[in-house]
Amino acid sequence: MDLEMNLNASHSMGTTIIGVTYNGGVVLGADSRTSTGMYVANRASDKITQLTDNVYVCRSGSAADSQIVSDYIRYFLHQHTIQLGQSATSKVAANLIRLLSYNNKNMLETGLIVGGWDKYEGGKIYAIPLGGTLIEQPFAIGGSGSSYLYGFFDQAWKEGMTKDEAEQFVVKAVSLAIARDGASGGVVRTVIINSEGVTRNFYPSDKLQLWHEELEPQNSLLDLLNSSSPEPMNI
Amino acid sequence: MSSIGTGYDLSVTTFSPDGRVFQIEYASKAVDNSGTVIGIKCKDGIVMAVAGLAADGRQIVARAKSEATSYQSVYGEPIPVKELAERLASYVHLCTLYWWLRPFGCGVILGGYDRDGPQLYMVEPSGISYRYFGAAVGKGKQAAKTEIEKLKLSEMTCREGVIEVAKIIYKLHDEAKDKAFELEMSWVCDESKQQHQKVPDDLLEEAKAAARIALEEMDAD
Numbered sequence: 001m002d003l004e005m006n007l008n009a010s011h012s013m014g015t016t017i018i019g020v021t022y023n024g025g026v027v028l029g030a031d032s033r034t035s036t037g038m039y040v041a042n043r044a045s046d047k048i049t050q051l052t053d054n055v056y057v058c059r060s061g062s063a064a065d066s067q068i069v070s071d072y073i074r075y076f077l078h079q080h081t082i083q084l085g086q087s088a089t090s091k092v093a094a095n096l097i098r099l100l101s102y103n104n105k106n107m108l109e110t111g112l113i114v115g116g117w118d119k120y121e122g123g124k125i126y127a128i129p130l131g132g133t134l135i136e137q138p139f140a141i142g143g144s145g146s147s148y149l150y151g152f153f154d155q156a157w158k159e160g161m162t163k164d165e166a167e168q169f170v171v172k173a174v175s176l177a178i179a180r181d182g183a184s185g186g187v188v189r190t191v192i193i194n195s196e197g198v199t200r201n202f203y204p205s206d207k208l209q210l211w212h213e214e215l216e217p218q219n220s221l222l223d224l225l226n227s228s229s230p231e232p233m234n235i
Numbered sequence: 236m237s238s239i240g241t242g243y244d245l246s247v248t249t250f251s252p253d254g255r256v257f258q259i260e261y262a263s264k265a266v267d268n269s270g271t272v273i274g275i276k277c278k279d280g281i282v283m284a285v286a287g288l289a290a291d292g293r294q295i296v297a298r299a300k301s302e303a304t305s306y307q308s309v310y311g312e313p314i315p316v317k318e319l320a321e322r323l324a325s326y327v328h329l330c331t332l333y334w335w336l337r338p339f340g341c342g343v344i345l346g347g348y349d350r351d352g353p354q355l356y357m358v359e360p361s362g363i364s365y366r367y368f369g370a371a372v373g374k375g376k377q378a379a380k381t382e383i384e385k386l387k388l389s390e391m392t393c394r395e396g397v398i399e400v401a402k403i404i405y406k407l408h409d410e411a412k413d414k415a416f417e418l419e420m421s422w423v424c425d426e427s428k429q430q431h432q433k434v435p436d437d438l439l440e441e442a443k444a445a446a447r448i449a450l451e452e453m454d455a456d
Contacts, residue, residue, distance in 0.1 A: 083321070
């Protein structure tokens with residue numbers, strides 16, 4: 001067992017990130033764990049980052065790499081918006097990220113999911129995994145936790161969900177991944193983007209459904225000593 | 236309107252005392268001496284082109300192609316017409332800033348169909364660029380603009396527009412003064428599937444015939 005923790009190791013976001021389209025927009029979801037080896041450097045991170053008013057990106061992989069890529073693209077998109085005279089589209093944002101990811105593939109280690117809404121195409125999700133491919137999909141999953149979700153999505157995903165259905169679906173999926181992936185954890189954050197704007201939601205761990213073999217949260221096992229139950233060790 | 240800026244017209248980096256840059260005005264004269272080119276934006280598309288020094292025109296077109304391709308590579312979508320017009324105008328203007336470059340001797344009418352619909356822009360040798368409903372450059376541009384203003388463009392389809400444009404060009408052509416002319420038309424509209432193409436031969440012939448008839452009717456008065 002590795003007891004020697006390198007607390008100065010680079011921060012990686014084990015992560016579970018998800019983006020789904022629904023009838024009218026997109027829902028992005030993510031966990032909130034940033035780890036440095038075995039140590040959880042930040043248990044409440046926000047992995048869903050704003051690029052423009054109408055385009056957000058879910059970040060996974062190296063925390064530093066994903067942050068710097070987001071910063072560059074936010075800068076380019078800002079200039080592009082000024083030149084164009086109107087909001088950038090999600091396709092443009094995704095393409096710019098893809099160019100940076102692909103052309104610097106030897107140096108970067110970051111998987112991103114871009115989600116946004118524009119008046120031409122409506123809600124769109126673009127996945128940009130490690131090598132820098134760009135693929136437009138009705139839904140996308142990424143990060144270490146996503147391995148545990150492929151079967152779930154195959155079975156439960158459907159086109160044209162309502163906004164609330166889609167959000168509950170995303171929360172459920174992230175929560176399932178957190179249950180099985182050691183590198184994902186903390187809270188579930190969601191961002192909903194549609195023609196009306198952007199809504200951010202937050203689901204603390206105790207609000208999430210419990211899955212197979214998960215225990216109810218307890219404040220302390222010492223409470224059992226003070227309880228009036230005749231069989232204190234009977235869990 | 237024509238004045239000689241003796242002494243102040245030798246370089247594009249010289250202003251005259253009354254605040255004019257004569258070299259740019261002379262560049263516009265090069266355009267004015269060429270054949271007339273008209274562009275109009277109809278309900279469903281653009282009917283239009285380049286007038287002036289042909290070699291300069293070719294340079295501008297090459298630059299436009301290059302800007303469009305580079306935009307597509309970086310942003311992943313076709314260049315909006317507004318963006319292309321601005322880039323071209325910037326480039327044309329650039330050539331009016333340095334003494335070792337001469338201004339372009341051509342005016343460009345740029346017609347395009349992007350996701351915001353059909354749009355018409357004109358770029359002049361000075362680098363000015365505006366969006367238009369109808370525009371004309373070249374020899375008969377004043378008369379052409381007068382004729383264009385009589386048209387109800389927002390209610391006209393491109394098919395009808397082609398006929399109207401032909402009539403205007405024929406009307407402007409002065410038998411006595413000008414040489415024989417060849418009418419070429421291109422359009423980008425719903426009928427051409429938002430792609431730029433030469434107006435189909437049958438429609439072109441129909442337009443020419445209608446124009447000739449209109450001329451005869453005028454002469455008959």
